Amino acid sequence: MDADKTALLTVAQMREADERAIAAGTPGTTLMQHAGDAVAQAIARRWTPRPLTVLCGPGNNGGDGFVAARLLAQQGWPVTVALLGDREALRGDARFHAHQWGGPLVSLSPDAVRHARLIVDALFGAGLSRPLPDVAAQTLAAARARGVPVVAVDVPSGVDGDTGASLGAVGADLTVTFFRKKPGHLLLPGRTLCGEIEVADIGIAAPALAALQPQAHENAPACWLPSLPALGHGTHKYQRGHALVRGGYPTTGAARLAALGAARAGAGLTSVAVPAESLAIYASHLLSVMVQPLAQPADLSALLEDGRHTALLAGPGLPDDPVTRDAVLTLLGTGKPCVLDAGALTAFRYDPETLFRAIEGPCVLTPHEGEFQRLFGMDDADKLSRARRAAARSGAVLVLKGADTVIAAPSGLAIINANAPSTLATAGSGDVLAGLVTGLLAQGMPAFQAAAAATWLHGDAATQFGPGLIADDLPGLVPGALARLAQHGQAPQAEIS
Ligand SMILES: NC(=O)C1=CN([C@@H]2O[C@H](COP(=O)(O)OP(=O)(O)OC[C@H]3O[C@@H](n4cnc5c(N)ncnc54)[C@H](O)[C@@H]3O)[C@@H](O)[C@H]2O)[C@@H](O)CC1
Numbered sequence: 413m414d415a416d417k418t419a420l421l422t423v424a425q426m427r428e429a430d431e432r433a434i435a436a437g438t439p440g441t442t443l444m445q446h447a448g449d450a451v452a453q454a455i456a457r458r459w460t461p462r463p464l465t466v467l468c469g470p471g472n473n474g475g476d477g478f479v480a481a482r483l484l485a486q487q488g489w490p491v492t493v494a495l496l497g498d499r500e501a502l503r504g505d506a507r508f509h510a511h512q513w514g515g516p517l518v519s520l521s522p523d524a525v526r527h528a529r530l531i532v533d534a535l536f537g538a539g540l541s542r543p544l545p546d547v548a549a550q551t552l553a554a555a556r557a558r559g560v561p562v563v564a565v566d567v568p569s570g571v572d573g574d575t576g577a578s579l580g581a582v583g584a585d586l587t588v589t590f591f592r593k594k595p596g597h598l599l600l601p602g603r604t605l606c607g608e609i610e611v612a613d614i615g616i617a618a619p620a621l622a623a624l625q626p627q628a629h630e631n632a633p634a635c636w637l638p639s640l641p642a643l644g645h646g647t648h649k650y651q652r653g654h655a656l657v658r659g660g661y662p663t664t665g666a667a668r669l670a671a672l673g674a675a676r677a678g679a680g681l682t683s684v685a686v687p688a689e690s691l692a693i694y695a696s697h698l699l700s701v702m703v704q705p706l707a708q709p710a711d712l713s714a715l716l717e718d719g720r721h722t723a724l725l726a727g728p729g730l731p732d733d734p735v736t737r738d739a740v741l742t743l744l745g746t747g748k749p750c751v752l753d754a755g756a757l758t759a760f761r762y763d764p765e766t767l768f769r770a771i772e773g774p775c776v777l778t779p780h781e782g783e784f785q786r787l788f789g790m791d792d793a794d795k796l797s798r799a800r801r802a803a804a805r806s807g808a809v810l811v812l813k814g815a816d817t818v819i820a821a822p823s824g825l826a827i828i829n830a831n832a833p834s835t836l837a838t839a840g841s842g843d844v845l846a847g848l849v850t851g852l853l854a855q856g857m858p859a860f861q862a863a864a865a866a867t868w869l870h871g872d873a874a875t876q877f878g879p880g881l882i883a884d885d886l887p888g889l890v891p892g893a894l895a896r897l898a899q900h901g902q903a904p905q906a907e908i909s
């Protein structure tokens with residue numbers, strides 16, 4: 413897989429890709445023919461012929477629907493088209509293909525799906541910017557209520573391709589989209605509404621992608637594999653970095669999970685610096701991780717003078733108090749790669765600018781939604797925009813966690829992760845993630861790539877386990893996830909930038 417395959421296009425970029433392909437000599441009617449053909453083929457691969465109703469809208473999405481209807485009818489499927497609006501009102505390529513349709517044509521209404529055993533939703537594409545018309549929502553809902561499978565063209569109508577927001581979408585079992593996915597296929601609730609997603613080639617030349625300069629990607633090894641640390645013959649543990657985690661007390665499990673994450677990600681040495689009174693607790697549960705007692709919070713500065721640490725983590729298990737603030741500012745003051753999570757973020761809720769000013773070296777912030785809002789404030793923008801804005805404001809790489817984790821760099825480059833099973837919704841799983849990022853940073857991986865790779869490994873580790881997963885299991889599953897990277901083949905020439 414090459415990184416181009418992971419590109420996500422905005423609605424505007426997809427329109428531009430269509431226009432470029434047309435300008436380069438492929439007529440719009442041909443692109444639409446290919447799009448409808450891809451939908452028909454995706455259907456024929458999954459279902460045997462049965463009564464099919466194709467719901468067509470007033471734009472080009474509807475045009476794709478007319479093509480799919482014609483091709484499936486030619487293969488013997490009993491097909492009815494239910495049109496929103498008037499055939500004579502259609503324009504351009506859609507008008508052309510609508511006039512190629514000679515089969516039954518009815519007006520869109522819930523009645524139109526009464527006898528259907530499969531529905532194609534070609535009402536609206538990813539660019540819809542106003543709520544789905546009532547009759548469209550009602551017709552789709554009527555089909556869903558009867559349990560009839562729905563195949564969406566481009567997106568389930570009502571899903572915003574840029575944000576994943578629902579403008580009254582009902583959802584589909586299969587979504588066939590064209591050329592590349594859009595962010596809305598991966599961001600919630602769009603991702604859930606899409607069902608299975610198939611990306612079809614409709615004849616837009618791949619080099620067109622470079623001109624579009626995509627700024628978002630779907631997380632996959634191709635995005636970061638070339639900068640994943642590799643072991644060579646004779647590698648010494650001191651060449652694999654030294655991760656330091658600031659542990660807390662009385663909450664000790666979080667930092668221990670994080671430390672194990674850092675070690676499993678491949679840091680040559682991992683240490684936890686802990687309040688002296690908790691030394692025995694940490695030491696009795698960690699064998700391969702070194703435990704360093706701090707008699708005074710100020711001892712952290714002295715410990716860091718040693719200079720051999722290559723990445724630093726604070727947050728898991730720390731309270732959001734002044735001691736944590738000081739610890740964070742001490743870590744950031746070294747200029748070394750830092751990861752801040754949980755209490756280390758919330759400690760700056762009343763004064764985020766102090767934190768942002770202190771961020772100078774490579775830094776990764778890993779908030780969940782609550783921590784994000786405490787630090788960056790409430791904002792009703794979509795998740796991708798919020799993560800990008802927060803990265804630009806803080807100067808750090810943002811990992812805005814959730815089932816659709818967004819990793820954003822201050823430059824605006826972003827990666828959306830779809831590789832996270834819901835079993836990760838368990839206490840402590842974020843601590844392990846913070847540790848994985850730290851372990852990769854410790855080995856010299858750049859912050860954006862380390863954040864994306866850690867998010868991928870975290871999800872892939874969980875995927876190997878299944879139900880019943882707890883955070884304690886995760887560090888031990890990371891080696892399997894690392895081993896599976898080999899299946900992604902040769903590293904591509906260039907990762908995203
Ligand atoms: N040549 C191309 O541009 C290609 C486009 N393709 C298809 O074209 C789609 C995009 O086509 P369009 O840009 O025409 O978008 P849509 O098919 O989503 O249609 C938008 C049309 O609906 C109208 N509209 C929007 N919201 C409405 C509302 N709430 N109520 C009533 N009318 C509303 C708009 O004024 C516009 O006429 C893609 O999703 C894809 O399926 C594919 O055929 C590939 C080639």
Ligand SMILES: [K+]
Nearest residue numbers: 533536567569
């Ligand atoms: K659609």
